[in-house]
Structure formats: structure tokens, C-alpha cells
Amino acid sequence: MKKIFLVGMVAGLLASCHTKTDGYTIEGTLTGDAASGKAYLERSEYQAEPTVVDSTMVENGSFTFSGKVERPGLYYVVIDLNKPGEEPDYQNKMFRTMLYLENSDITYKGDVATLPGFYYAPDRKNESPQITGSSVHDLFTKMNQEMKTYSDTLNVLAERYADEYLVPESEGKEVAAIGMDIAREEMKWKDKLLAFQLQFIKDHADSPVAMDQAMYYLSGMEYLPDVTEIDQLQALFEKYWAGTPELKVFEQAASAARPLAVGQKYKDIDVIDRNGKTVKLSSMIPENEYVMLEFWASWCGPCRGEIPHLRKIHDRYKDFAIVSISLDEKEKEWQKAMKEENMSWTQGRLDGGIYGEGAKTYNIQAIPMCLILDKEGRFYKTNMRGAYLDVFLDDLYKTE
Numbered sequence: 001m002k003k004i005f006l007v008g009m010v011a012g013l014l015a016s017c018h019t020k021t022d023g024y025t026i027e028g029t030l031t032g033d034a035a036s037g038k039a040y041l042e043r044s045e046y047q048a049e050p051t052v053v054d055s056t057m058v059e060n061g062s063f064t065f066s067g068k069v070e071r072p073g074l075y076y077v078v079i080d081l082n083k084p085g086e087e088p089d090y091q092n093k094m095f096r097t098m099l100y101l102e103n104s105d106i107t108y109k110g111d112v113a114t115l116p117g118f119y120y121a122p123d124r125k126n127e128s129p130q131i132t133g134s135s136v137h138d139l140f141t142k143m144n145q146e147m148k149t150y151s152d153t154l155n156v157l158a159e160r161y162a163d164e165y166l167v168p169e170s171e172g173k174e175v176a177a178i179g180m181d182i183a184r185e186e187m188k189w190k191d192k193l194l195a196f197q198l199q200f201i202k203d204h205a206d207s208p209v210a211m212d213q214a215m216y217y218l219s220g221m222e223y224l225p226d227v228t229e230i231d232q233l234q235a236l237f238e239k240y241w242a243g244t245p246e247l248k249v250f251e252q253a254a255s256a257a258r259p260l261a262v263g264q265k266y267k268d269i270d271v272i273d274r275n276g277k278t279v280k281l282s283s284m285i286p287e288n289e290y291v292m293l294e295f296w297a298s299w300c301g302p303c304r305g306e307i308p309h310l311r312k313i314h315d316r317y318k319d320f321a322i323v324s325i326s327l328d329e330k331e332k333e334w335q336k337a338m339k340e341e342n343m344s345w346t347q348g349r350l351d352g353g354i355y356g357e358g359a360k361t362y363n364i365q366a367i368p369m370c371l372i373l374d375k376e377g378r379f380y381k382t383n384m385r386g387a388y389l390d391v392f393l394d395d396l397y398k399t400e
Contacts, residue, residue: 023068024103030061030079032112037081037093039063044074044098046215046249047365071246072102072136073208077129081112091117097129100140100209106133140209143200150193157186165387169309179387180394187391194223201233206240211250218257219365224382226262230254256363266293266377269358271325271348274338284323284346290396291373292320292384295364297327297354298337303368306385307341314345317393322346327367329353 028039037058042050056063058079081093088094095115099108110129117124131137144151165179197213204210214233217225225233234254241247259267268282285291294310296303314322326349328334334349350358354367362371372381372392384392 022103023066024101024106026065026077026099026101026106026108028058028063028065028077028079028108028110030058030063030110030112032061034058034061034079034081034112036060037079039065040076040078040080041065041101042076042078044076046253050076069101069103071208071244072100072134073246074212075099075101077108078118079110079112079115090119091121091124094118097131098140099131100134100137102134102136104133104135106131106137136207136209139204139207143209143213146200147193147196150189150196153189154186154193157182157189161186161387170305176387176390180391183387183391187388190222202236205236208246211237211241211246215250215253218253220257220260220363220371220382221366221369222383224260224262224371224379225257227258227264230257230261256360259361260363260371260379262380263378266371266373266379267361269361270351271358272331272351274335274347276331278351279348281323281325281348284348285373285377286321287377288375289319289321290375290380291377292322292389293362293371293373294322294324295327295359295362295367295369296324297367298333299328300367304337304341306368307343309386309389310345311342313389313393317397320393323348325350325358327354327356327359327364 026041039056039058040052041054043053044050053075054065054067056065058081063079075098077097077099079095082088093112094117095110095112096118097108097110097116099106108129108131111127114125114127115129116126131141161179161182165175165182168175169179194217197217201210201214201217214237217223218230218233234251237247237250241250258264266281266285268280270278271281271284273279273284294306296306298304310322310324313320322345324343324345324347326334326337326347328337328349329352331349337343338347350356352358354364362369368385370382370384370389371379372384374380381392
């Protein structure tokens with residue numbers, strides 16, 4: 001997530017995007033087994049599912065979109081080659097690609113044998129399509145190329161983490177030390193990647209590419225910024241995006257992130273306890289202890305996959321409290337999952353599930369999500385799961 005620059009520079013950027021044509025065209029060419037199907041153009045919007053803004057037929061491997069946008073922004077091109085009436089194949093016949101759209105003549109060229117599927121397929125060779133004609137998308141491509149050293153290294157480490165830690169642990173093997181070693185290395189590279197991303201944001205704050213990066217940073221999925229960092233980003237974007245709808249959306253993201261920033265006190269909200277009684281979250285949080293707020297749901301596979309490890313943590317670290325908060329809308333499903341998983345530590349549930357007010361207060365955009373509170377009840381860390389949580393606790397109790 002990145003931001004900054006002057007209104008005049010923004011105007012210059014937008015003007016340069018519009019001088020090529022009064023609108024945009026996207027000429028798509030698909031090679032391989034792509035004789036017919038449909039193509040969709042979707043708009044990406046903050047905290048919402050992408051919305052379809054146009055659709056067209058794919059005929060003989062070709063498709064065309066045309067229209068006009070007020071400002072450059074992030075869209076998706078979705079290719080659906082599934083036959084009517086057949087079971088949809090989201091990995092090999094349906095594809096989705098990010099596109100920074102502006103008013104210019106754009107070309108899209110891809111091979112259906114290698115286009116990234118709508119859902120990830122580990123055994124499929126993935127190659128992004130060639131997209132030309134959009135200067136904003138060119139910047140996005142350049143950013144990804146410059147991040148490649150970091151992302152390639154992290155992908156290798158992620159594979160090692162899965163093969164050498166997650167799978168063996170699920171088989172009951174003792175591989176905590178291996179997982180911690182990999183996690184520590186991942187943390188180093190993620191810090192390097194974050195430094196690159198923040199510099200990119202500052203250098204290109206007049207671009208929607210930088211703003212989108214900044215929005216992800218504020219989501220809290222990987223890191224918790226502090227209030228000063230959030231304010232600096234907002235001041236930076238205000239220089240370039242004053243008076244635009246994009247700045248209003250960014251301000252919404254910043255407002256949602258501030259209450260969860262590092263050093264802020266946790267928000268006391270209503271929670272339903274195991275007995276169906278509505279209580280305050282504060283009644284579940286012990287004083288003078290580090291606490292993990294862990295948001296999950298019975299229907300979330302990755303959440304359920306984390307629970308065996310949480311049982312180990314609960315048994316091993318008696319001075320580290322876990323408070324699991326379910327986003328299940330149905331109490332019966334929550335109660336059933338707690339029993340199946342033998343979750344003996346403190347449990348609660350948010351009324352309204354992932355779309356309820358409690359979830360909005362904690363800016364929950366995806367689960368599993370965890371937040372670590374320090375002994376004063378202030379936000380301290382995020383995304384501490386699996387071997388990452390082991391590293392955090394190992395370091396914490398070594399120094400105390």
C-alpha cells in the first residue's frame with residue numbers, strides 16, 4: 001500500500017492516460033483450445049466482490065471490450081471456456097487476470113494452456129497474459145518484475161514450509177524446529193519485500209498501482225502499521241488524489257485500520273459465549289498476559305487446519321491466552337465444530353458472522369485472522385500462526 005504526490009502531477013498523469021483516445025478498447029487473442037466462450041470485464045472495489053461491467057463472446061479465440069473510464073483503475077479480465085450445462089472447471093477452463101485499465105488501445109494475448117486459472121492449480125504451469133497499451137499496467141508489470149527476487153524466494157520457502165513442516169506436522173511428526181527455521185527465514189524476506197513495497201508506494205503515489213498496494217498494507221493481513229505510518233500514507237495520497245473518489249475509499253481503509261494499529265487498545269465488543277449468553281469481549285481477556293485473538297469459522301478449512309497446533313500451544317504455554325472468536329452465523333455449527341476439535345480454551349462467537357458489526361469493528365476481510373495483544377491489551381502483532389506463532393512465543397519467553 002503506497003501513497004503520495006501532488007494534485008498537479010495526478011492531473012498530468014490522468015491527462016496523459018486520456019490523450020490517446022476518448023475511451024478504451026481491449027483486443028483479446030487466445031491461443032490453444034479457445035474456440036468459443038465468454039469474456040467478462042470486472043471492476044475491483046474495496047471490501048467488495050468484483051462487479052461485472054461488461055461481457056462479450058469469445059469467437060475463434062478473439063474478444064473485444066470497449067468503453068470509457070473516468071480514471072485508471074484495477075479491473076479483471078475473466079475468460080470462461082466452460083460449455084453450457086457442463087460441470088464448471090475453474091482451474092483449466094476459467095481464467096482471471098488483473099488489468100490496470102485506462103483509456104487507451106490495449107491488447108491482451110494469452111495461451112489457455114498456461115493462463116492462471118480462476119482457482120489455483122499447483123500442477124498447472126501459470127503464465128500471465130501479455131498486456132500492452134496501458135501505461136498504468138506497465139508500471140504494475142514493472143513492479144512485479146522488480147519484486148521477483150523477493151517473491152521467488154518466498155515461493156520456494158512457502159513450498160519448503162508446506163513440505164517440511166505442515167505435512168509432517170499433520171502426520172503427527174515433531175517438526176517444530178524445522179518450521180521455526182523456515183519461518184524465521186521467511187520473516188527476513190517478507191521484511192525486505194515490505195521495504196521495497198513501501199518505497200514503491202512513495203515513489204509512485206500518483207498511481208492507482210501504489211494506492212492498491214497501500215490498501216493491502218492497511219488490511220492487516222500481513223502487517224499491522226502504526227498510527228503514524230497510516231497518517232503519513234494518507235498525507236502522501238492527499239497530495240495527489242485530493243477531491244477524487246479514490247481518496248475517499250483510501251480514507252475509509254485508513255479509518256478502518258487505525259483502531260487496529262500497533263499500540264492501540266483492543267475494542268470491547270459484544271460476544272456470545274459457549275452458553276449462548278451475550279458478554280463483553282473484555283470478560284474473556286485476562287489481565288497482564290499476552291493474548292491471541294483468533295478469528296475463525298467452522299466452514300473455513302484453513303481455520304480448522306490450524307486448530308491442532310493451537311491445542312499444542314494452549315497445553316504448552318500456560319501464560320499465553322488464546323481467545324477464539326467464531327464468525328459462524330449458526331450456533332449449532334459452531335458448537336459442533338468446537339466439540340469435534342476439542343477446543344478447551346476460551347471461545348466466543350460474533351453475532352452476524354463475517355458481515356456483522358463485530359467483524360467490521362475488527363476490519364476482518366478474510367479468515368483465519370489472528371491478532372496478538374500485549375500485556376496492556378494493545379495490538380502488537382498479526383498473522384502469527386503455525387511456526388510463526390512458535391517463533392513469536394519462543395522469542396517472547398526467551399526475553400522475559
